[in-house]
């Protein structure tokens with residue numbers, strides 16, 4: 001297996017690349033996958049920073065993503081902007097950037113008239129673009145062009161590229177991404193067949209891990225876990241669920257049962273929550289910690305609610321926008337290890353999270 005970060009080793013040679021990434025380069029055979037993420041977290045200083053909202057950041061840059069492909073539309077129309085947004089998150093302090101493949105599906109591209117081969121190339125391209133951004137970023141760091149938001153400027157910050165996988169509901173673009181209700185006709189096999197090819201492509205794309213994001217129900221978590229085993233996927237994965245009530249995932253399935261599915265799969269190295277209001281995160285971390293010792297990843301949305309009729313985001317109760325960063329210390333104390341943002345969070349959110357985690361002064365406050 002080739003991880004695209006590995007080729008930077010000769011140029012940069014930070015200790016990180018000899019430890020974690022040399023293991024990653026060997027694949028998962030013979031290595032306890034959780035050791036990979038723990039090594040990565042140790043290299044990061046105990047906690048890692050994940051990037052922020054990707055699609056909504058493309059929108060902030062003027063893109064109209066009112067399209068079934070959502071952010072994946074920009075893989076065709078604005079690949080430079082995709083790279084730029086990755087770079088903005090790296091510059092803001094992210095240790096993990098997620099590819100623009102969330103809603104990039106073979107079925108979705110084919111519905112736009114693309115050939116299967118073109119669709120597959122675009123999915124792989126999403127990871128290539130993220131890897132290019134990382135290369136540019138690391139080269140700029142090596143030249144000392146950019147200041148690190150934290151830490152020793154002579155040390156390379158570890159950066160992983162995660163290949164994003166959105167749910168079947170995200171592809172349907174019919175609201176089921178946030179209801180988790182696929183109806184009785186959708187079975188475990190339907191979901192595995194839907195995701196299989198994209199997961200295969202992403203597993204051999206050069207990404208360091210697969211981020212299964214915004215998982216709305218137990219069935220889809222089970223489908224991912226079985227796919228990882230059946231296809232012998234040899235890069236690690238994380239499972240991240242979404243919730244509307246802080247108790248269950250959006251379908252009503254219990255977060256404990258969902259987290260247990262993730263815990264039972266050796267290839268899953270972190271479990272968590274994304275695209276969920278910040279005020280619900282604390283309780284969810286505690287519930288997840290009860291069923292797994294795997295690191296917990298959380299990247300809430302800004303706390304605003306999308307009004308589908310008015311086609312706009314509206315303020316809701318609790319802290320929203322940059323204010324939610326004040327919760328980060330509490331989430332860390334509850335046991336989370338990876339922190340970022342989802343929809344409507346920005347590079348400023350990520351910069352602020354990075355400051356809270358790594359700035360000694362703010363930790364003591």
Ligand SMILES: [Zn+2]
Pocket residue numbers: 274275301342343
């Ligand atoms: Zn989101």
